[in-house]
Amino acid sequence: MAQMTYLQAISDALRYEMRRDSNVFVLGEDIGAFGGAFKITQGFIDEFGAERVIDTPISESGFVGAACAAATTGFRPVVEFQFIDFIACAFDQIVNFAAKCYYRWGIAVPVVFRGPTGGGIHAGPYHSQNPEAWFTHVPGLKVVLPATAKDAKGLLIAAIRDNNPVVYMENKFLYRHYKEDVPEGEYTVPIGVAALRTMGDDLSIISYGATVHLCVEVARTLEREGASVEVVDLRSLVPLDRETVLASVRKTGKVLVAHEANITGGFGGEIAAIIAQDAFEYLDAPVMRIASLDVPVPFSPPLEMAMLPSVDKILAAARQLLAY
DSSP: OEEEEHHHHHEEEEEEEHHOOEEEEEEETTTTTOOTSSSSTTTTHHHHHTTTTOOOOEEEEHHHHHHHHHHHHOEEEEEEEEEEEGGGGGIIIIIIIITTTHHHSSSOOOEEEEEEOSSOOOOOTSOOOOOOHOOOHHHTTTEEOOHHHHHHOOOOHHHHHEEEOEEEEGGGTTTTEEEEEOOOOOOOOOOOOOOEEESSSSEEEOOOHHHHHHHHHHHHHHHHTTEEEEEEOOOOEEOHHHHHHHHHHHHOOOEEEEEEEESSOOHHHHHHHHHHSGGGOOSSSOOEEOOOOOOOOSSSSHHHHHOOOOHHHHHHHHHHTTTO
């Protein structure tokens, strides 16, 4: 075990897989000599060379297309977007080629699309989005959002080894804010298995990504007030661990879904629908959601903080449910 930040765990996973498998390579803007916008690939070009650490033009559609083509021939490319917002420029390549290639032709496309998501660092509307729901709607893609450094490493290695295209989203607020012991060397976390961050009997909070940490803080606060709260970290949205979600709901009877993406069309609505369909008779209160407001992410720090989910917002909703 070694102490690593969330960012270091991602870098460690990439380096481990590139050393283990010569078919793994990385590509993206400024990832070579510059070491990436957040320095995740710093030093990689010295170790692996320019043929496996490829600096690309500013053309997301172009280099994603190149990665998909390489994946069909046996390579395992990992695409880095400087900010996940720019994945929109490659939307067609991902949803109309990578996601459908195996279904149409029986050809695997083992490619990972990774990049920083989320707000909290005052980067404005073009560098702060959470677009995971776009990709959960596309059959053929897997969607992964680790909340901890340990999961960041284990899930990335699992994603690189997966024969399906995987959209791997990293919340950039977590990059240097959270550190924990992470296994060195070989370590994977299975895609599609949720984790319980706290155990409880009175309320279930379902979350993923950076918002998990807010939910755990809320659970600890409520524990001091005598309430027992279970926090379920989904870890991946597709495939989704429905069994863990429903087991928690059936135990507590009250559910709060919390995520950073804006609320309308967010993945929290899918969770609420699953619970309403498969666990309705266990509910003692309406399913509630806490998410960002339906506005572009403001550049102004006070406005950004006002639109994002927070401990106070989640705590207020949780108390409302507990008192229902």
